[in-house]
Amino acid sequence: MKIDYEHKMAAHCENGAIMSLLNHYGIKLSEAMIFGIGSGIYFSHLPFIKLNGLPLTSFRPWPGSIFKRTSRALGIDIEVNKFRDPVKAMEALDRNIEKGIPTGMVVGVFYLDYFPAPYRFHFNAHNIIATGKESGYYIISDPIMESFERLSYDNLKKVRFAQGLQAPRGKMYFIRSIPRDIDIKVAIIKGIKRTVREMVVLPGPYIGVQGIKYLSKKVRKYPKRFSPGVAMKRLGQIVRMQEEIGTGGAGFRFLFAAFLQESAALLENPKLNELSSQMTGIGDMWRDFAVQAGRIIKERNEMETYDTIADLLIEISEKEKKVYQELADIVRNASTHQP
Amino acid sequence: MKENQVPQDDANMLEGKTRDLQYAVDEHGKYTVVKSVGWEPKNIVLQQTWEDIHKRMNHARKLVKKGRYSPLYYHMKKHMMNKRMLGKYAGISVFRVWLHLKPKKYAKLNEKYIQKYKYAFNMKPEEDLNYVDA
Numbered sequence: 001m002k003i004d005y006e007h008k009m010a011a012h013c014e015n016g017a018i019m020s021l022l023n024h025y026g027i028k029l030s031e032a033m034i035f036g037i038g039s040g041i042y043f044s045h046l047p048f049i050k051l052n053g054l055p056l057t058s059f060r061p062w063p064g065s066i067f068k069r070t071s072r073a074l075g076i077d078i079e080v081n082k083f084r085d086p087v088k089a090m091e092a093l094d095r096n097i098e099k100g101i102p103t104g105m106v107v108g109v110f111y112l113d114y115f116p117a118p119y120r121f122h123f124n125a126h127n128i129i130a131t132g133k134e135s136g137y138y139i140i141s142d143p144i145m146e147s148f149e150r151l152s153y154d155n156l157k158k159v160r161f162a163q164g165l166q167a168p169r170g171k172m173y174f175i176r177s178i179p180r181d182i183d184i185k186v187a188i189i190k191g192i193k194r195t196v197r198e199m200v201v202l203p204g205p206y207i208g209v210q211g212i213k214y215l216s217k218k219v220r221k222y223p224k225r226f227s228p229g230v231a232m233k234r235l236g237q238i239v240r241m242q243e244e245i246g247t248g249g250a251g252f253r254f255l256f257a258a259f260l261q262e263s264a265a266l267l268e269n270p271k272l273n274e275l276s277s278q279m280t281g282i283g284d285m286w287r288d289f290a291v292q293a294g295r296i297i298k299e300r301n302e303m304e305t306y307d308t309i310a311d312l313l314i315e316i317s318e319k320e321k322k323v324y325q326e327l328a329d330i331v332r333n334a335s336t337h338q339p
Numbered sequence: 340m341k342e343n344q345v346p347q348d349d350a351n352m353l354e355g356k357t358r359d360l361q362y363a364v365d366e367h368g369k370y371t372v373v374k375s376v377g378w379e380p381k382n383i384v385l386q387q388t389w390e391d392i393h394k395r396m397n398h399a400r401k402l403v404k405k406g407r408y409s410p411l412y413y414h415m416k417k418h419m420m421n422k423r424m425l426g427k428y429a430g431i432s433v434f435r436v437w438l439h440l441k442p443k444k445y446a447k448l449n450e451k452y453i454q455k456y457k458y459a460f461n462m463k464p465e466e467d468l469n470y471v472d473a
Contacts, residue, residue: 011360011372032362032370110418111461116354118385122419145357146374158461163427164420232387240384254340254362258370280364284340294380297387 002132016143017127036259038066063125089170108162216313253283409445428459
């Protein structure tokens, strides 16, 4: 059984999985749109939570939340199943494929056969879509791969039951029904409002733009508090979380900027275009941060110090704050025009 | 980021299996997507991580050869696991995993357990669990 399915590539696997599933059911939304509606921008630095013994810096919302928010905002009915028994999980998947339902799954990448080896860590929130089964092999549409991939029964079973942090436990999801007409404008405003809330309104030093400032304070102290090796490891961890796990920091700013640009046309608000280009500028600054941090780790020159990158973070934090505040003004006005 | 500024720093991290999708603006300021083979800062931090993992692996190998731990310890480090995770993958309790890390207990392991560990490390049944070189 092979479902007639169009493979879609995306920058981020979670957006990509939703995008291509919706596309299959005739709803053409861009990755950026899904990212914005699901409020994919996020920041938190939680020094008291450790990942591999290093403080956790997160550039993305909890895996699965973009998915949940987008489907809720668009009114799409999705069924999500979790399993205890791997064999039953695979049977349920087979039944779905027989019925011709493309089925999304959350998997770990560590044992994922076709994945590039240098990226195979114990990361358990990757999203793939099964679109058929042919001579014992599953046909997989993985949003970050360029074309369809194949997985054996044993391998798929193993990655669906990956262990460790956020073990997926065979989680699979599929669309049951979609509403006849979707009010995209309301969904956009909802998404922007949530982004504003998470980035500037929520109190406390750890989350949102305040969190970026807090991180800057910490980074500035690294060379005094730690040996060069440990300081570099900590800095490396930040860049890794920023750029590797689902294209975090800069990549997400560009995605958000693309979302604002699309929204500008849909909401007929040219102000959003301006904010979009400001966001692009902020994305470029995040890229600068990664480049400079990389140079420090490689010890290639004396130009960049922990002080200069800490200053850069403060600048980013202030610029982002301005953008979110202006967004807040726009959605406050726009929401009154909605029925 | 402009369309023509999308980095193409290949360090064979994607092994030619795929490319990264990057969002960038074209000359009219409109967003579009460009595929990238890699970016240097990303490559640097990935290399940093792998160097760290290899260091731990080599250290583990030394300890196994000294007879301080059983070969399981080496495989555990090689697969970036801890006792808990290994236990979960193999379906063996953490306490038992802890026992089997001791060379004496490991030497008496029956075939059933060995196969379970091989499954956890994604090894074929005929591969040798005692082999810690290379």
